[in-house]
Amino acid sequence: MKRMDASFFKAPCIELAQLLLGHYLVHELPDGRIAGRIIETEAYQGPEDEAAHSYQNRRRKRTEIMFKEPGLAYTYQMHTHTLINVVAGPIGTPHTVLIRAVEPTDGIEKMHLLRGVLAKETELTNGPGKLTKALAITMDYYGHPLTERPLYIAIGKPVADIESSPRVGVRNAGEAADYPWRFYEKDNPFVSKFR
DNA sequence: TTTAAGATGCCC
């Protein structure tokens, strides 16, 4: 699979969230490749977005990476799960795109093993915590450039039919809770459930 | 040193 060029990630956050749809998240393991087509994302616009970890330019240990170059991975722990974001541009602006769901394409059997629960194929990767487990993505990838092996974005085909909605799980974010910054492919059964 | 809270998911 052809890896994405670093310049791709320079797009503004909200645009990048939509541009990422249709491309692939790939993890090359010693015993094979696991990958999924990105079909759901959320944009987090740093300073002016109350729902973002980097609201008001908060510099925390975990948010430091957001201020660096676009295309790096921002991984963090949510209860028992790891979530993965793509840092968006420009440098110095703490914007990120959360990957919320992918459609499994490679190594589906391996994903079942990694998930460890009896899951229907549509439930294998339909949530941010689920897809990281299915793709064996851990906190070790904090700061990893997503243009490099073994974990990278590969070129697919842009999604034509994009829908948007408020973001999931940010109801306490005041006005920002209603911003329609969640993007997903229309009618795709692998999209996560809204809560 | 202790506590609280969270961009979640599984099980009861």
Place this chain on the structure above:
DNA sequence: GGCATCTTAAAC
């Protein structure tokens, strides 16, 4: 609806 169980910051 409870709870698991990790990271971080802020309280004590």
